[in-house]
Amino acid sequence: MRRYLVAGNWKMNTTRATGEELAGALAANASAEEAGVEVLVCPPFPYVSAISEKVSGSAVQVGAQDVYFEAGGAFTGEVSVDMLKDVGCQYVLIGHSERRHVMGECDETINKKVKAAIAGGLKVVLCVGELLSEREASQTEAVLDRQMEGGLADISESDANHLVIAYEPVWAIGTGVVATTEQAESAHDHLRKWVAKHYTAAFADQIRILYGGSVKADNAEALLGQPNVDGALVGGASLKADAFIPIIDAARKLASA
Numbered sequence: 001m002r003r004y005l006v007a008g009n010w011k012m013n014t015t016r017a018t019g020e021e022l023a024g025a026l027a028a029n030a031s032a033e034e035a036g037v038e039v040l041v042c043p044p045f046p047y048v049s050a051i052s053e054k055v056s057g058s059a060v061q062v063g064a065q066d067v068y069f070e071a072g073g074a075f076t077g078e079v080s081v082d083m084l085k086d087v088g089c090q091y092v093l094i095g096h097s098e099r100r101h102v103m104g105e106c107d108e109t110i111n112k113k114v115k116a117a118i119a120g121g122l123k124v125v126l127c128v129g130e131l132l133s134e135r136e137a138s139q140t141e142a143v144l145d146r147q148m149e150g151g152l153a154d155i156s157e158s159d160a161n162h163l164v165i166a167y168e169p170v171w172a173i174g175t176g177v178v179a180t181t182e183q184a185e186s187a188h189d190h191l192r193k194w195v196a197k198h199y200t201a202a203f204a205d206q207i208r209i210l211y212g213g214s215v216k217a218d219n220a221e222a223l224l225g226q227p228n229v230d231g232a233l234v235g236g237a238s239l240k241a242d243a244f245i246p247i248i249d250a251a252r253k254l255a256s257a
């Protein structure tokens, strides 16, 4: 059975103090023996180190929101895989829609980042998802195929073992317009079939596919209860412990059912 992953993407939010307070509350809530659910927080770069210290000894893991593919050198403003590991990251988000659509990242860059992160020993959450205009033009599956093919070009199954996929329809991110359970399940099913076709059916059965986009306490259980939804990537509702913990609790409830 696939283990739920509930991840908080803090984006460009929190101060050091509010981030530490939030991380402390999550660490207190998630014991080191957490069984059916993995919990991850992705703070802004400057706070990763402090947040890693805050959650150490708990089941809460830390990830970064992006990484650069080069190992080091003259790349002003970028951070490397080794730097992230050095400050306690186990995971990194790659290809988030805000990186794609605000910063203009393309699949080729995303692919280089995925390769570098996995080669360097980080687990990757590769984010994919269509714009509203693409959904309305019945292009959702074609967009997902393109992003998967581009992002995972030349990545072997053994490398893909370190990968989690996050389906985040762009129109659902930060809008309060959550995908219906049917829309989410249909996209996740399509992504799993893509993995089965490009790797193996056995591997497709194991890989985790998270849903992201306006996940809240009141819709988490229905979304996470879908057969192909293995967790959530949460933005706004991950910024307050009393909004995020009920989402983790929904996963715990389903995992123990």
Ligand SMILES: O=C(CO)COP(=O)(O)O
Pocket (backbone or CB within 6 Å): 009, 096, 168, 172, 173, 174, 175, 176, 212, 213, 214, 215, 233, 234, 235, 236, 237
């Ligand atoms: O982009 C997201 C997580 O990566 C989703 O953000 P919201 O949960 O705020 O819609």
